Amino acid sequence: MATLVRSSLNIFPRFAQRLTAFRAYQSASLATATATESKSVDEKWILASAVCLERYPIIVPPLTEKEERFNINLKKIELERSILCDHELKHLDDLLKKKQTEESDTSHHVEKVGGTADMTEEGKLTAVDMEDAWEREALNFSEGSRETVADQENDLQSLNRKLDKKLYLVVKQRLGEVEHWILPQGDHVENESMRETAERALGKLCGDSVQSKFMGNAPCGFYRNIFSKTIKEKLCANGQKVFFFRAEYSQGDITVSDHVSDYKWLTIEEMAEYLQPDYYKKCKMFMSD
Known part of the structure; x- marks a missing residue:
């Protein structure tokens, strides 16, 4: 019988490997179970x-030094590659209307009254007027402190x-x-x-x-x-x-x-x-x- 088993193992080497692995698994499982049972x-x-x-x-949070440099470079790239916005187009249109008005006044010898304060239709703001208003508003703005009372009192x-x-x-x-x-x-x-x-x-x-x-x-x-x-x-x-x-x-x-x-x-x-x-x-x- 032993001779028959040995001959079978020689014929089926893969079966022999699996049998060896199974026996090793049985031994490991038994050791693990014994160790588990012995735990308090x-x-x-x-x-x-x-x-x-x-x-x-x-x-x-405030920008770091690296983030500040990156932001400056990003604004430069955006400015170089950007097209004219509506406000810039309005400014060019105002300049064109001013030039046409001056040429028309010169050709008809019309005397200017009150200077060039009102160069467009009555009551209509020019791009420069809007920029002046924005600048006055910006001067009146004061940035809030990042430090609160709780920060000062260390609450x-x-x-x-x-x-x-x-x-x-x-x-x-x-x-x-x-x-x-x-x-x-x-x-x-x-x-x-x-x-x-x-x-x-x-x-x-x-x-x-x-x-x-x-x-x-x-x-x-x-x-x-x-x-x-x-x-x-x-x-x-x-x-x-x-x-x-x-x-x-x-x-x-x-x-x-x-x-x-x-x-x-x-x-x-x-x-x-x-x-x-x-x-x-x-x-x-x-x-x-």
């Missing part, structure tokens, strides 16, 4: 969802600051017995999607008046927090896995709850002063100015 029950993870609530810029709870940058909401939230500066988060419950957990956490921690628009159902980031030995034994869990969901702020005021003692609207650079380094590193991966 305290290696489970607590799932949580956090909200990356961002306020978009309200005004355009980090105000949304009326850093108008040319994105602001992100961070809260001082109690996790267990310790408070941490983090993005608003809540633990996942059964029969609830991770996005629903994020929406519930935002309303519970910051109040129902805050209106926002969540960007999709998929998380934009992930953070894993491994508990200390004491907390592991207390919660029977190895750590916490936090899934971040991006949301756009619409309107409403923040109302802190019992689990939140403080909140701030910060830029990415300012968040480094409040968040823990490893947590901040993960958040910075899915945030942008």
Whole structure:
């Protein structure tokens, strides 16, 4: 019988390769199952969802040096390749009418009264008159300051600051017995999607008046927090896995709850002063100015 099997393997080399691969797969599966069964029950993870609530810029940020040079070159190209606009055509038409009027007055020896102030039809503005009016209006215009009162007072709870940058909401939230500066988060419950957990956490921690628009159902980031030995034994869990969901702020005021003692609207650079380094590193991966 053994001789017959060996001869069959010689005849069917592909079958022999598959048989060897199958036996290796069986051994690996058995080893994985044994390792899984030997794991302790305290290696489970607590799932949580956090909200990356961002306020978009309200005004355009100032141009950089490179953008300013590019803008100047773009205007030069546009000027060189452009055709006459309606206002320039009107100016040429005014000059032509002025010349025709002067020639007509000269040929008929008509004396000019009041100079050349009214060179076209009565009550009709010329292109030059329109330019003078625009210039007077421009002189009366004063550009508003990019710095608000909230910027001057360094009010980090105000949304009326850093108008040319994105602001992100961070809260001082109690996790267990310790408070941490983090993005608003809540633990996942059964029969609830991770996005629903994020929406519930935002309303519970910051109040129902805050209106926002969540960007999709998929998380934009992930953070894993491994508990200390004491907390592991207390919660029977190895750590916490936090899934971040991006949301756009619409309107409403923040109302802190019992689990939140403080909140701030910060830029990415300012968040480094409040968040823990490893947590901040993960958040910075899915945030942008």
